[in-house]
Amino acid sequence: MSSIFVSSLFNSYSKYIEEKLENKRFTHSDILPLITKAAASGNLLVNSTGHSFENREIFSLKFGNGKTKILLWSQMHGDEPTATMALFDIFNFLNADDEFNNYREMIKEKLTLIFVPMLNPDGAERILRCNAAGIDLNRDAARLQSPESKILMELTDTILPQFAFNLHDQDYRWSVGDSNKLASISFLAPAYDVQKSVSPARADAMKLIAKLKQDFEIYLSGQIARYPDDFESRSFGDTISGKGVSTILIECGREVGNINKSYLRKINFMLLLSSFKEIAEKKYLEQNSLDNYFSIPTNGKFLFDLILRKVNFITNGRKYYSDIAINREEVYADNSRVPFFFGKIEDMGDLSPFNGLEEFDASELYFEAPKVAQKLCNNIADLNSEYLSGLLRDGFQFVKYVGDINQKSFTNLPINLISKNSTYLPAAFPASAANFNLLRNGSPFKQVVNGWLINPGETSLIKNGLIF
Numbered sequence: 521m522s523s524i525f526v527s528s529l530f531n532s533y534s535k536y537i538e539e540k541l542e543n544k545r546f547t548h549s550d551i552l553p554l555i556t557k558a559a560a561s562g563n564l565l566v567n568s569t570g571h572s573f574e575n576r577e578i579f580s581l582k583f584g585n586g587k588t589k590i591l592l593w594s595q596m597h598g599d600e601p602t603a604t605m606a607l608f609d610i611f612n613f614l615n616a617d618d619e620f621n622n623y624r625e626m627i628k629e630k631l632t633l634i635f636v637p638m639l640n641p642d643g644a645e646r647i648l649r650c651n652a653a654g655i656d657l658n659r660d661a662a663r664l665q666s667p668e669s670k671i672l673m674e675l676t677d678t679i680l681p682q683f684a685f686n687l688h689d690q691d692y693r694w695s696v697g698d699s700n701k702l703a704s705i706s707f708l709a710p711a712y713d714v715q716k717s718v719s720p721a722r723a724d725a726m727k728l729i730a731k732l733k734q735d736f737e738i739y740l741s742g743q744i745a746r747y748p749d750d751f752e753s754r755s756f757g758d759t760i761s762g763k764g765v766s767t768i769l770i771e772c773g774r775e776v777g778n779i780n781k782s783y784l785r786k787i788n789f790m791l792l793l794s795s796f797k798e799i800a801e802k803k804y805l806e807q808n809s810l811d812n813y814f815s816i817p818t819n820g821k822f823l824f825d826l827i828l829r830k831v832n833f834i835t836n837g838r839k840y841y842s843d844i845a846i847n848r849e850e851v852y853a854d855n856s857r858v859p860f861f862f863g864k865i866e867d868m869g870d871l872s873p874f875n876g877l878e879e880f881d882a883s884e885l886y887f888e889a890p891k892v893a894q895k896l897c898n899n900i901a902d903l904n905s906e907y908l909s910g911l912l913r914d915g916f917q918f919v920k921y922v923g924d925i926n927q928k929s930f931t932n933l934p935i936n937l938i939s940k941n942s943t944y945l946p947a948a949f950p951a952s953a954a955n956f957n958l959l960r961n962g963s964p965f966k967q968v969v970n971g972w973l974i975n976p977g978e979t980s981l982i983k984n985g986l987i988f
């Protein structure tokens with residue numbers, strides 16, 4: 521079930537995209553001109569709320585003068601930017617003059633929206649969860665030792681909102697319940713005590729979430745989940761919920777094949793604008809039981825990027841089989857705003873309770889440890905694609921490189937390099953880099969190179985190799 525309003529947002533979204541925010545690793549200096557732009561129309565009132573640890577200014581933007589107040593903040597974890605991008609799309613939407621004018625007028629009259637985009641600019645600068653003091657703001661709601669935490673608590677206590685939206689990105693390996701589906705969006709109406717009591721305000725948050733779940737099911741095909749609701753007295757959601765505010769946590773999950781999560785950014789845009797409409801019109805109150813909230817599956821076990829099932833091993837004369845779970849982690853090194861991927865063996869053994877986004881039955885294949893090409897290479901140009909495909913076909917995942925390497929951590933080549941002074945000895949074990957062969961009749965049938973499962977010699981899937 522969906523509403524006409526939601527589908528019209530879906531169809532019109534491209535008009536409002538803030539094109540300046542394309543790479544998710546933007547910083548405070550990237551959003552400053554966008555805040556100025558948002559304020560220029562006079563529809564959004566910008567206020568300085570204070571400064572971060574490293575003196576970056578944190579702003580609030582206000583829209584409307586209605587009785588019902590809504591406070592929203594994004595990116596209290598510096599490395600969780602999706603909702604910030606969506607907020608700037610929303611500012612463009614609120615400033616536009618088009619077929620949604622009736623909506624804007626209604627919101628302006630009935631609601632007061634107060635947005636705080638990027639509450640943790642110092643964390644965004646470093647692509648880190650915590651602030652510049654190393655403190656996780658979402659564990660600082662009781663002690664309030666960080667300037668950013670004080671800003672948020674002060675705003676809450678002066679505004680006294682009816683609703684609060686706490687906007688995050690979640691660990692992208694959560695699944696929907698026990699399924700092999702990724703949790704793309706997880707909601708929570710946070711508990712405010714260990715008994716997980718349900719006050720009228722918390723019930724309202726649950727009803728709104730239940731309504732959103734109904735309306736957004738078709739856009740997220742079964743990938744909506746509920747975040748665990750264990751009480752955490754140090755977190756803002758739980759603390760603000762305890763002040764009688766209907767609090768809604770929205771956690772944005774992973775988007776396969778798109779690290780900038782453009783689709784989930786659009787979904788965030790739609791979710792928030794729909795929430796405003798629901799709150800203004802009080803439609804969500806038609807949810808007459810909380811069952812629709814509690815029936816949303818909770819976030820489940822971690823998913824892995826790849827699970828190889830029942831790989832045969834012969835080690836020290838012993839024959840056994842083991843599953844191998846691999847993740848390809850996004851790594852930002854040397855202050856780069858563009859990641860490389862580190863393919864890592866996460867776990868081995870009986871992994872039958874877990875799911876892989878990609879699964880491969882290796883029960884007919886034999887494990888072969890990673891192999892290093894013995895011929896030394898001192899010129900990158902020698903590593904042409906024909907030569908590398910040949911090495912990979914022969915089951916090699918590593919080349920010893922004796923020339924100078926500018927890059928420290930990774931190479932755009934589809935093979936790993938071992939640099940001249942390195943003592944690295946490739947091995948395949950939990951926590952190590954994922955490189956090995958899968959043999960059939962003694963020769964490579966499949967190969968894992970930096971976490972990607974390929975037919976030997978086939979380089980197109982491998983985004984990067986690593987340098988050891």
Ligand SMILES: [Zn+2]
Pocket residue numbers: 597600688689690
């Ligand atoms: Zn977070």
